[in-house]
């Protein structure tokens with residue numbers, strides 16, 4: 001909102017009421033609208049019948065989604081997905097974001113309702129867990145585990161091409177990804193750089209999901225798994241250690257400790273890579289990453305965003321030499337620390 005727009009009530013309302021269009025899209029995902037229309041375009045009557053919707057409101061719900069650019073309406077009155085909806089909101093497509101957006105609707109949306117409480121107390125507001133061991137609790141339920149994994153992969157999948165190209169992988173022969181989940185990112189990296197000995201380090205609870213996923217994407221045997229706790233257990237050695245979308249989950253003391261833990265495991269001449277929604281002043285991602293920081297505060301026991309300068313300081317304190325950073329796109333920064 002520019003200073004000029006700020007004096008116009010429409011600009012204030014557009015920002016303050018942005019939860020309404022957000023809820024339209026999230027509800028479309030929740031009730032299966034985009035998945036249904038991907039099978040076959042349909043009239044309003046057919047949509048109501050197929051999704052069990054009431055006559056009151058469906059017409060304006062669909063018309064509003066047309067205006068927002070998620071549906072198209074033909075001259076004969078049939079609705080179909082727009083290109084954006086078809087590409088990003090229908091399961092099975094490469095660019096699918098529904099895993100992330102479903103959890104956004106179910107878990108983040110109610111948590112954001114309690115932002116005031118979070119600001120007063122500093123306490124998380126997600127209703128899916130209660131204690132300090134968020135991952136341990138979520139992994140006790142297959143549904144919650146699948147939700148978290150789906151959300152993480154939707155967020156990291158678009159970064160894989162930039163990650164394979166933004167670092168000189170050819171110079172190194174092994175990589176260990178901390179918090180590498182089901183190995184989806186590392187599998188993409190290993191496909192692009194098959195010379196790499198690639199290993200995921202994540203909690204033991206995910207090993208079965210990792211093996212099933214590697215088989216499903218025909219990468220079984222190409223990426224290894226090492227179960228453990230990256231705070232408490234010794235880390236296996238590799239030329240490159242990497243952690244993505246995971247340092248943000250912790251507080252500064254925990255992050256410092258984690259960065260320190262990596263130093264002995266990185267072989268001399270190697271590197272430690274971090275990619276996260278780092279807060280970068282004057283970058284066009286600045287506001288979105290401040291919002292993501294608050295989202296982490298609502299969703300995790302200790303997480304929040306951090307700045308590049310903080311990360312560089314943790315790295316230098318741990319013993320790393322040169323620290324550089326570059327954008328991976330999608331509001332994510334890759335920070336690279338070299339070990340002499």
Ligand SMILES: C[S@@+](CC[C@H](N)C(=O)[O-])C[C@H]1O[C@@H](n2cnc3c(N)ncnc32)[C@H](O)[C@@H]1O
Pocket residue numbers: 135152153155156178179180181182184185201202203206228229230231243244245246
């Ligand atoms: C937000 S997810 C990111 C997953 C993956 N890097 C991606 O971006 O697709 C964080 C990951 O850290 C893992 N994790 C959390 N605590 C851990 C710990 N103490 N030791 C090892 N892994 C941990 C979780 O199991 C999860 O896979």
